Amino acid sequence: MPSHKKAAPVTEPRPRDADRSQQTILLAAREEFAEHGLGGARVDRIAERADVNKRLIYYYFKSKDELFLAVLEKAYADIREAENQLHLAEMPPSLAIRRLTEFTWDYYIAHPEFLTLLNSENLHQGRHLAMSSRVRDTNSPLIQTLADLLERGRKDGIFRGGIDPIQLYVSIAGMAYFYLSNNHTLSAIFGRDLMTPKAHQERLSHMTEVILGYLLRD
Amino acid sequence: MPSHKKAAPVTEPRPRDADRSQQTILLAAREEFAEHGLGGARVDRIAERADVNKRLIYYYFKSKDELFLAVLEKAYADIREAENQLHLAEMPPSLAIRRLTEFTWDYYIAHPEFLTLLNSENLHQGRHLAMSSRVRDTNSPLIQTLADLLERGRKDGIFRGGIDPIQLYVSIAGMAYFYLSNNHTLSAIFGRDLMTPKAHQERLSHMTEVILGYLLRD
Amino acid sequence: MPSHKKAAPVTEPRPRDADRSQQTILLAAREEFAEHGLGGARVDRIAERADVNKRLIYYYFKSKDELFLAVLEKAYADIREAENQLHLAEMPPSLAIRRLTEFTWDYYIAHPEFLTLLNSENLHQGRHLAMSSRVRDTNSPLIQTLADLLERGRKDGIFRGGIDPIQLYVSIAGMAYFYLSNNHTLSAIFGRDLMTPKAHQERLSHMTEVILGYLLRD
Amino acid sequence: MPSHKKAAPVTEPRPRDADRSQQTILLAAREEFAEHGLGGARVDRIAERADVNKRLIYYYFKSKDELFLAVLEKAYADIREAENQLHLAEMPPSLAIRRLTEFTWDYYIAHPEFLTLLNSENLHQGRHLAMSSRVRDTNSPLIQTLADLLERGRKDGIFRGGIDPIQLYVSIAGMAYFYLSNNHTLSAIFGRDLMTPKAHQERLSHMTEVILGYLLRD
DNA sequence: TATGAATGAGCTTTCATTCAT
DNA sequence: CATGAATGAAAGCTCATTCAT
Numbered sequence: 001m002p003s004h005k006k007a008a009p010v011t012e013p014r015p016r017d018a019d020r021s022q023q024t025i026l027l028a029a030r031e032e033f034a035e036h037g038l039g040g041a042r043v044d045r046i047a048e049r050a051d052v053n054k055r056l057i058y059y060y061f062k063s064k065d066e067l068f069l070a071v072l073e074k075a076y077a078d079i080r081e082a083e084n085q086l087h088l089a090e091m092p093p094s095l096a097i098r099r100l101t102e103f104t105w106d107y108y109i110a111h112p113e114f115l116t117l118l119n120s121e122n123l124h125q126g127r128h129l130a131m132s133s134r135v136r137d138t139n140s141p142l143i144q145t146l147a148d149l150l151e152r153g154r155k156d157g158i159f160r161g162g163i164d165p166i167q168l169y170v171s172i173a174g175m176a177y178f179y180l181s182n183n184h185t186l187s188a189i190f191g192r193d194l195m196t197p198k199a200h201q202e203r204l205s206h207m208t209e210v211i212l213g214y215l216l217r218d
Numbered sequence: 219m220p221s222h223k224k225a226a227p228v229t230e231p232r233p234r235d236a237d238r239s240q241q242t243i244l245l246a247a248r249e250e251f252a253e254h255g256l257g258g259a260r261v262d263r264i265a266e267r268a269d270v271n272k273r274l275i276y277y278y279f280k281s282k283d284e285l286f287l288a289v290l291e292k293a294y295a296d297i298r299e300a301e302n303q304l305h306l307a308e309m310p311p312s313l314a315i316r317r318l319t320e321f322t323w324d325y326y327i328a329h330p331e332f333l334t335l336l337n338s339e340n341l342h343q344g345r346h347l348a349m350s351s352r353v354r355d356t357n358s359p360l361i362q363t364l365a366d367l368l369e370r371g372r373k374d375g376i377f378r379g380g381i382d383p384i385q386l387y388v389s390i391a392g393m394a395y396f397y398l399s400n401n402h403t404l405s406a407i408f409g410r411d412l413m414t415p416k417a418h419q420e421r422l423s424h425m426t427e428v429i430l431g432y433l434l435r436d
Numbered sequence: 437m438p439s440h441k442k443a444a445p446v447t448e449p450r451p452r453d454a455d456r457s458q459q460t461i462l463l464a465a466r467e468e469f470a471e472h473g474l475g476g477a478r479v480d481r482i483a484e485r486a487d488v489n490k491r492l493i494y495y496y497f498k499s500k501d502e503l504f505l506a507v508l509e510k511a512y513a514d515i516r517e518a519e520n521q522l523h524l525a526e527m528p529p530s531l532a533i534r535r536l537t538e539f540t541w542d543y544y545i546a547h548p549e550f551l552t553l554l555n556s557e558n559l560h561q562g563r564h565l566a567m568s569s570r571v572r573d574t575n576s577p578l579i580q581t582l583a584d585l586l587e588r589g590r591k592d593g594i595f596r597g598g599i600d601p602i603q604l605y606v607s608i609a610g611m612a613y614f615y616l617s618n619n620h621t622l623s624a625i626f627g628r629d630l631m632t633p634k635a636h637q638e639r640l641s642h643m644t645e646v647i648l649g650y651l652l653r654d
Numbered sequence: 655m656p657s658h659k660k661a662a663p664v665t666e667p668r669p670r671d672a673d674r675s676q677q678t679i680l681l682a683a684r685e686e687f688a689e690h691g692l693g694g695a696r697v698d699r700i701a702e703r704a705d706v707n708k709r710l711i712y713y714y715f716k717s718k719d720e721l722f723l724a725v726l727e728k729a730y731a732d733i734r735e736a737e738n739q740l741h742l743a744e745m746p747p748s749l750a751i752r753r754l755t756e757f758t759w760d761y762y763i764a765h766p767e768f769l770t771l772l773n774s775e776n777l778h779q780g781r782h783l784a785m786s787s788r789v790r791d792t793n794s795p796l797i798q799t800l801a802d803l804l805e806r807g808r809k810d811g812i813f814r815g816g817i818d819p820i821q822l823y824v825s826i827a828g829m830a831y832f833y834l835s836n837n838h839t840l841s842a843i844f845g846r847d848l849m850t851p852k853a854h855q856e857r858l859s860h861m862t863e864v865i866l867g868y869l870l871r872d
Numbered sequence: 873t874a875t876g877a878a879t880g881a882g883c884t885t886t887c888a889t890t891c892a893t
Numbered sequence: 894c895a896t897g898a899a900t901g902a903a904a905g906c907t908c909a910t911t912c913a914t
Binding site: 645 | 693694770779792793818820821830836837841857
C-alpha cells in the first residue's frame with residue numbers, strides 16, 4: 001500500500017540510515033578534499049555534495065580534520081585491498097613486478113584523488129596519519145609481499161640481490177606519482193600534453209623498462 | 219608585476235629600497251607558501267615575515283595569486299640556474315647522468331620549499347604557470363642538454379637507445395620527489411624514519427643504481 | 437513540568453525509574469548551570485552528566501528554561517528547608533541571629549552552586565522566578581521568623597528597635613554572598629587569597645561582629 | 655569651505671579615527687556585556703551598537719575575551735577614579751566612611767553594568783582579570799586610604815580597633831551589591847519592589863546605620 | 873519510557889582586499 | 894614609497910530543539 005499517510009512533503013525526507021549517511025559523507029568529502037586540498041575544501045560544499053545537513057557532518061565526524069583522516073584511512077584501505085586482489089604472491093616474480101607496476105599506474109590514473117589526498121596530508125606534515133593506528137597495519141602486508149618476491153627472484157637467479165623492498169616500491173610509485181600528480185607543471189614547463197592516452201601508454205612502457213631493466217640480471 | 223628596470227651593472231649595487239622590498243617580500247612569500255601551500259598561506263603572515271606593510275604587497279604584486287606566480291617563476295629560475303652550473307654538456311655522458319641525479323636529490327633536500335610550491339601549483343591545476351610565458355623558456359634548455367647526453371652516450375655504445383629525455387628526467391626527479399615530498403605519509407605507513415642522513419644516502423644510492431642500471435648497456 | 441503524582445508514602449520507597457530519571461537530570465542540570473550559568477550551560481552536557489538521552493530531558497522538562505526554573509525552585513526549597521531545621525524561633529534572639537549568620541555563611545560555602553544560580557537568574561532579570569508561584573510561598577516564613585526575633589529582642593531590651601527584617605536579612609546574606617560569589621575578582625584586585633580556611637573563619641567573625649555590633653544596644 | 659569634493663555617498667564614511675573607534679566599541683561592548691553577560695553577548699550586536707564593521711572589533715581587540723577584559727579594566731579604572739575624586743583622606747574619619755558608603759551605593763545605582771560585568775567575570779572564575787596586571791595597581795590605593803582612615807579614627811578614639819580594611823570594604827560593597835545585583839530574585843521571593851526611590855533611600859539609611867553602628871565606639 | 877538521527881539558525885572568527893592619507 | 898583603518902563575504906563550528914521509531 002503506497003504511503004498516503006502524509007500530505008506529501010516537498011522533498012522526501014532522507015531515510016534515517018546512519019551507516020548510509022556516513023558513507024555518503026565520506027564519498028562527498030573525498031571528492032571535495034581531492035579537488036581542493038584540505039585547506040581549500042569547504043564543509044558547506046561537502047554537505048551539498050552529500051545532500052545532508054552540514055550539522056550532520058559534525059555529528060558523525062567531529063571536525064573537518066577528523067573527517068579528513070577518515071577519508072585518508074579509507075583511501076589507503078581501498079588501494080591496499082585492490083592490491084591484494086592481484087595475488088602477486090602466486091605469480092612468477094618477474095611477472096609480479098610488472099603486474100604491480102601496471103597496477104600502480106592504472107590505479108593512480110583511475111583514482112587521481114588518491115594522489116591529491118596524499119599531497120595534502122604531506123603538506124600538513126602527516127599530522128593526521130600520525131594519529132592513526134590503523135594505517136600502518138593496513139600497509140605492512142604489501143611490503144612483506146614485495147620482499148618475498150624479491151627473494152624468490154633472487155633465488156631463481158633472475159633478480160639482482162640486495163634490494164630493499166621499500167626502496168623499490170617508492171621508486172615504482174614515485175615514477176608514476178610524479179608524472180601524474182605534477183602533470184600540470186610538467187606540461188607547462190615542457191610544453192607537452194602528458195595526459196593523452198598515447199602519452200600514458202608511453203609512460204607505462206618507460207616505467208616498466210626502467211624497473212625491469214634495473215631488476216633483471218642480464 | 220613589479221618593475222625589472224635594472225640597467226644590469228657589472229657589480230651588483232646595493233639594491234634601491236624598492237627592489238629590496240620586493241625581494242624581501244618574495245622570500246617571505248616563498249617561505250609562507252612553502253609551509254602552508256597556496257590556500258593555507260596568509261597575506262598577513264607574509265607581511266609580518268617580510269616586515270613590511272601588507273598594503274605594500276598589493277602595491278608590488280597585485281594579488282595573492284600573482285605573488286604566488288612570481289614565487290613560482292623564481293623557484294624555477296633558481297633550480298635551472300643551479301643546473302646550468304653543473305656544465306653537464308662538458309662531461310662524459312655516464313658521469314653527467316650520475317651528476318644530474320645527485321644534483322636533483324641534493325637540491326630537493328636543500329630546497330624543500332620547491333617541492334611544496336609545485337604541489338600547490340598542481341593542486342590548482344597549474345593555472346598560474348599557464349599564464350606565464352617565462353617558465354617554458356627557462357626549462358627547455360635542460361631537456362635539450364639531456365637529449366644531447368643520451369645521444370652521445372648511445373653513439374659511444376654505452377647507453378641504450380630510444381630513450382625519451384623527458385621520460386628519463388621525470389623518472390629521476392620522480393624517484394627523488396616522491397620520497398621527499400611524501401616522506402610523512404611514507405613514514406607513517408611503513409613505520410620507518412626516511413629523513414635520517416643514513417636513509418638519505420641509501421636512497422640516493424638506490425636511485426643511481428636504478429637509473430644507471432637501466433641506462434647502461436651490459 | 438514533570439509529574440508530582442506521588443501518594444506521599446511514610447517511608448520513601450525506591451523511586452520508580454521515571455522519578456529517578458527526573459531527579460538525576462535535575463542534579464546534573466544544577467551542576468551544569470552552576471558551573472556555566474544559564475547561557476553557558478549545554479543541554480548536551482547535562483544529558484551526559486545525567487547519563488540519559490538528551491531527548492529525555494525535553495520529555496520531562498519542556499525546554500532549557502523550564503529546566504532552569506525547576507533547578508532554581510529546588511535550590512530555594514533546599515535552603516529554606518535547611519533553615520527550618522535551625523528552629524530559630526525557639527532560641528534566645530541574640531543567639532538566633534548569630535546562628536542564622538553562621539548558617540548562611542556555611543550554607544553558601546557548602547552550596548556554591550546556589551550563588552551562581554541566583555546570579556544567572558538575576559542576569560536574566562528574574563524572568564524565570566517571575567513565572568513561579570511556588571517560590572514566594574517557600575520564602576515568606578523566613579522573614580516572619582526574623583521579624584518575630586527582632587521584636588522579641590526589642591521587647592527584651594537587647595536589640596535596637598525599628599529594624600526591617602528584610603533589610604537585615606539582605607545585609608547578612610549580602611556580606612556573605614558578595615565575599616564568596618565575587619571571590620575571584622576580589623582576589624584579583626586585592627591580591628589576597630580569600631578562600632583559605634583561615635580567611636573563611638576571619639570573614640565569619642567579621643560578619644558576626646558587624647551584625648551584632650549593630651544590633652545589640654550597648 | 656564645505657566639502658563638495660565628492661558625489662555625496664549614501665552613508666557618510668566614518669572618519670578614520672582609530673582612538674574614537676576603539677572607544678565607541680568599548681562603550682558598546684560594555685552595554686552588551688552588561689545586558690547579556692559574557693556568554694550571552696553577541697559580537698554582532700556590539701558591532702551594531704557601535705555602528706562599526708564587526709571585523710573592526712577583531713582588528714582592535716583580538717577576540718571577544720580580550721574585548722571583555724578591556725571592558726573590565728576600564729570599569730575598574732572608572733570606579734576607582736571616581737572614588738579618588740572623593741578626597742576621603744582629607745575628611746574626618748567618620749564622615750569619610752559615611753561618604754564612601756553613599757558613594758558606593760550611588761555608583762552602583764548609576765552604573766548597574768558594573769555589577770553585571772563583575773558577575774560575569776566571577777562566573778568565569780576570574781580568568782580574564784587573572785591575566786591583567788593593570789587591575790591590581792588600580793585598586794590597591796583604595797585599601798590604603800581606608801586603612802589610614804581606620805587608623806586615624808582609632809587614634810581619635812571614635813572607631814573600634816582591629817578592623818581589617820578589606821573586610822570592611824567588602825561589607826560595605828556587599829550590602830549594596832547584593833541588594834542591587836540580586837534585586838530580581840529578592841523581589842520575587844519577598845514580593846516587594848526594591849527599586850523604588852523610597853526603597854533605595856531606606857536601603858542606604860540601613861546600610862549606613864549598620865556600618866557606623868558597628869564602627870563607632872559608644 | 874526511551875533513543876539515535878537530523879536540522880535551521882546563528883555563533884565567533886578569518887581572509888583577501890580596498891580606502892584615505 | 895609607504896601605511897593604518899576599514900570591510901563584505903564566508904569559513905568552521907555550535908546549539909537548542911525536533912523527527913521517527
